[in-house]
Amino acid sequence: MLTIGTIKINNPIIIAPMAGITNGAFRELCFEFGAGLVETEMVSDKAIFYMNKKTLKMLEIDDKYHPVSMQLFGSDPDTMEIAAKKLSEETTCDIIDINMGCPVMKVVKTGAGAALMKNEDLAVEIVKRVIKVSKKPVTVKMRLGWDSENKNYLSLAKKLEAAGVQAITLHARTRGQMYEGKADWNAIKELHDNLSIPVIGNGDIKTVEDFIKYRDYCDAIMIGRGVVGNPFLIKEINNYLNGKENYEVTYKERIKECLNHTEKLITLKGEKVAIREMRGLAPHYIQGLFLATKYKNQMSKISTYEELKDLLTKYEELLDKTIEK
Secondary structure, three states: OEEEOOEEEOOOEEEOOOOOOOOHHHHHHHHHOOOOEEEOOOEEHHHHHOOOHHHHHHOOOOOOOOOEEEEEEOOOHHHHHHHHHHHHHHOOOOEEEEEEOOOOHHHHOOOOHHHHHHOHHHHHHHHHHHHHHOOOOEEEEEEOOOEOOEOOHHHHHHHHHHHOOOEEEEEOOOHHHOOOOOOOHHHHHHHHHHOOOOEEEEOOOOOHHHHHHHHHHOOEEEEOHHHOOOOHHHHHHHHHHOOOOOOOOOHHHHHHHHHHHHHHHHHHHOHHHHHHHHHHHHHHHOOOOOOHHHHHHHHOOOOOHHHHHHHHHHHHHHHHHHHHO
């Protein structure tokens, strides 16, 4: 069992924060499949400070599904402190995670996300200010560094540990790599060997075999894109951890969980918004199946739940006939 501060995490399967994906509906799905810890979409310190309604809605956490780590991003120590205090005192999150890894331009141009790795003093100052006001464990998610010439993950991680961070997640790519190339798991192992706090490894985990290969490199493994449209991976890894035989995910299960995810999202956001988001998410559930491309293209045009359900029902009937032959 992994412990972060006072928070006990039952297994080493952690779901990464993903913008537009790890909302309450997806978190619920991940917990149902057996995730140990799930992170929220990242939230902006400025948006919390200015009481942005959409952001405040993102702070809501279902009491039935824990532990949850709330990820916060920003580069201003003052507003980061204020936002962290609000997260600590007014939400039911279990952990506050500071984002030092997001590579997208709209984040790094403000000095936040991966850009914080270029200013270690500021990064440490923010961590200290957040820890000062938080009653909950504080963690950090970072990258290898800004680019291949500036990999400072080890030096920064040691400073963050000294400042009081309770765990560090390393997405083993540089900001320059964005999401391309291979993650450097040897760097994750190096970090694990040099810190006394838990180290969580992140990058390129898409199969049970990937998990097994890197399980001993760190204290827990974070999975991001590998579970999008494939929450079954969580169950498969749990089966491995518990000595159970693995199972083959059927197309019927994929279709069922796609609709389940959609229904949860509709409950959370209403049909119009949920279906708009599922246009991008639903195709992942049938990735690699027979004639999937045709149906994935049609999914990108749906406007109601009934349209999606009808489309998937027809696709399932087609697959039934194909299997029978």
